[in-house]
Amino acid sequence: MSLRLTNTLTRAKAEFVPLQAGKVSIYCCGVTVYDLCHLGHARSYIVWDVLRRYLIWLGYAVTFVQNYTDIDDKILARAAAEGSSMQAVSERNIEAFVADMAALNILPADKMPRATRSLDAIRALIGELEARGAAYSVDGDVYFAVLKHQGYGKLSGRDLAEQQDNAAGRVASSEEARKQHPFDFALWKAAKAGEPSFPSPWGPGRPGWHIECSAMVREELGASIDIHLGGADLIFPHHDNEIAQSEAATGQQLARFWLHNGMVNVGGQKMSKSLGNFTTIRALLASGVSPMTLRLFVLQAHYRKPLDFTAEALEAAATGWRGLNAALAVGRIYQGLLGWSESTAGDLAALPDELQASKERFSAAMDDDLNTAAALGELFELARPLRALANRLQRHDIPGLADLSLGGRWRLLLELAGVLGLESEQPRLPTLPGSSGNPATSAGSFPSLSETESPLGISAQGCDGEAIQALIERRKAAKAARDFATADGIRDQLRAQGIELIDRPGAITDWIQR
RNA sequence: GGCGGCAUGGCCAAGUGGUAAGGCAGAGGAUUGCAAAUCCUUUACCCCCAGUUCGAAUCUGGGUGCCGCCUCCA
Numbered sequence: 150m151s152l153r154l155t156n157t158l159t160r161a162k163a164e165f166v167p168l169q170a171g172k173v174s175i176y177c178c179g180v181t182v183y184d185l186c187h188l189g190h191a192r193s194y195i196v197w198d199v200l201r202r203y204l205i206w207l208g209y210a211v212t213f214v215q216n217y218t219d220i221d222d223k224i225l226a227r228a229a230a231e232g233s234s235m236q237a238v239s240e241r242n243i244e245a246f247v248a249d250m251a252a253l254n255i256l257p258a259d260k261m262p263r264a265t266r267s268l269d270a271i272r273a274l275i276g277e278l279e280a281r282g283a284a285y286s287v288d289g290d291v292y293f294a295v296l297k298h299q300g301y302g303k304l305s306g307r308d309l310a311e312q313q314d315n316a317a318g319r320v321a322s323s324e325e326a327r328k329q330h331p332f333d334f335a336l337w338k339a340a341k342a343g344e345p346s347f348p349s350p351w352g353p354g355r356p357g358w359h360i361e362c363s364a365m366v367r368e369e370l371g372a373s374i375d376i377h378l379g380g381a382d383l384i385f386p387h388h389d390n391e392i393a394q395s396e397a398a399t400g401q402q403l404a405r406f407w408l409h410n411g412m413v414n415v416g417g418q419k420m421s422k423s424l425g426n427f428t429t430i431r432a433l434l435a436s437g438v439s440p441m442t443l444r445l446f447v448l449q450a451h452y453r454k455p456l457d458f459t460a461e462a463l464e465a466a467a468t469g470w471r472g473l474n475a476a477l478a479v480g481r482i483y484q485g486l487l488g489w490s491e492s493t494a495g496d497l498a499a500l501p502d503e504l505q506a507s508k509e510r511f512s513a514a515m516d517d518d519l520n521t522a523a524a525l526g527e528l529f530e531l532a533r534p535l536r537a538l539a540n541r542l543q544r545h546d547i548p549g550l551a552d553l554s555l556g557g558r559w560r561l562l563l564e565l566a567g568v569l570g571l572e573s574e575q576p577r578l579p580t581l582p583g584s585s586g587n588p589a590t591s592a593g594s595f596p597s598l599s600e601t602e603s604p605l606g607i608s609a610q611g612c613d614g615e616a617i618q619a620l621i622e623r624r625k626a627a628k629a630a631r632d633f634a635t636a637d638g639i640r641d642q643l644r645a646q647g648i649e650l651i652d653r654p655g656a657i658t659d660w661i662q663r
Numbered sequence: 664g665g666c667g668g669c670a671u672g673g674c675c676a677a678g679u680g681g682u683a684a685g686g687c688a689g690a691g692g693a694u695u696g697c698a699a700a701u702c703c704u705u706u707a708c709c710c711c712c713a714g715u716u717c718g719a720a721u722c723u724g725g726g727u728g729c730c731g732c733c734u735c736c737a
Contacts, residue, residue, distance in 0.1 A: 446675095464687080
């Protein structure tokens with residue numbers, strides 16, 4: 150088995166072979182930091198995070214570089230609107246980006262260059278292009294001459310001659326007059342009055358959008374890299390321009406593999422700022438959607454296809470994640486009872502045939518152009534017996550020998566889920582009226598099972614377990630009196646607060662936080 | 664107009680020549696005072712037409728519908 154990826158450059162799946170054995174260099178187009186990230190960004194960076202995790206799992210040493218575009222018209226506009234500076238807007242949104250990515254369990258890039266800190270490399274690259282005759286300057290602007298570059302548009306499949314007519318009229322006429330060809334694009338823009346600018350051989354100004362990526366790739370990873378990532382909306386013109394700039398300067402192929410993710414749609418239309426149909430990552434998380442639910446939602450579709458964002462689909466992902474989470478968490482919650490730990494529960498080097506086959510199906514799915522939907526199917530299959538075990542333990546059934554032998558399955562599930570960046574989440578803390586608990590003390594500990602506390606151990610974790618227990622006692626009394634209306638009322642009341650009561654034999658009632 | 668992509672059960676979504684994964688929702692059963700959870704069982708002539716083939720959701724041709732890019736965009 151070997152990893153095969155769809156390469157936009159050839160529009161075909163091809164076996165992935167890195168330039169240097171055992172090493173993979175990846176450049177991922179980052180965000181323009183003029184605003185918060187939305188679900189479209191989340192999808193893109195989740196799937197590329199999975200690509201990266203899978204390559205690491207396969208044993209590659211991966212170097213992952215992702216840029217911040219912190220010079221841009223929109224950032225300037227935002228700064229002007231709020232009376233601050235380009236730098237202030239950028240810093241704020243970079244901070245938000247880092248927090249959002251961390252919340253989604255996306256591994257931070259190895260290097261995160263910024264346009265404002267890469268100006269030397271940018272100016273040097275523009276200078277080279279000019280010297281080679283691939284670029285020309287007009288009144289402080291510098292443009293790339295697309296006609297001078299053999300094969301311009303090869304990524305998007307655009308033909309300059311055919312495209313010329315369509316492009317005419319789409320560009321501001323004043324700018325068009327200065328260009329030799331309508332598709333020529335700015336490498337350097339002369340400063341306008343009142344805007345921040347940087348010195349250059351062509352006069353004060355700032356870099357065009359595309360050039361920063363070419364410069365950063367070369368500076369951080371070299372002339373030729375293994376994989377270049379981005380959203381499908383970047384194919385043209387951004388990536389075509391990037392290829393033209395880099396290859397005109399170095400004479401080498403910029404990237405061997407170009408991977409592009411599909412868009413997130415809302416009501417069949419692309420989520421975008423201009424349509425106003427976007428949901429920011431933090432708004433979604435603040436609404437109670439868990440990060441892992443979002444990952445599951447994204448990974449249940451193939452990365453190249455459009456993904457429709459609906460409340461229903463998200464709800465389905467949330468329910469699905471709850472089941473998967475139960476299986477992932479069982480070994481940790483009942484560690485004392487089962488004697489499992491992540492390092493000792495079963496030998497992953499000598500898996501029984503059934504689990505070995507499962508692992509191979511997972512790999513085969515991932516090898517096939519990151520078929521995460523199929524890989525997830527395998528995870529759910531692995532999880533089923535573990536969910537059943539979790540349920541029995543929740544009801545205080547004593548685990549038998551067959552249950553204990555599920556340790557290897559649990560560890561395998563943990564490992565494969567980890568490749569997708571799915572990790573079991575601790576139950577969220579209940580918030581009860583009058584609760585004065587201190588959530589800060591609750592992290593990380595899962596008490597072992599006992600007769601006097603909830604099996605999930607939440608009663609000891611900073612919420613008002615006594616209040617809940619008192620209600621449970623009242624309900625128990627009501628049930629004994631066959632006053633089910635009162636009993637159900639208490640259960641409904643707690644449910645509204647996110648507490649689920651579970652009756653089990655012996656007139657014992659457990660509760661867990663949803 | 665040019666380039667590219669997609670159409671699979673109520674919803675989401677895998678599946679690229681051999682009689683349709685998985686998730687959600689639904690139905691029946693076990694369990695339950697009722698729930699919740701769990702377990703078992705169960706729900707598809709794969710947009711249309713024609714063709715290739717012993718055999719097609721999967722290949723070819725033609726339709727129809729939808730989406731993305733061609734301006735900033737993950």
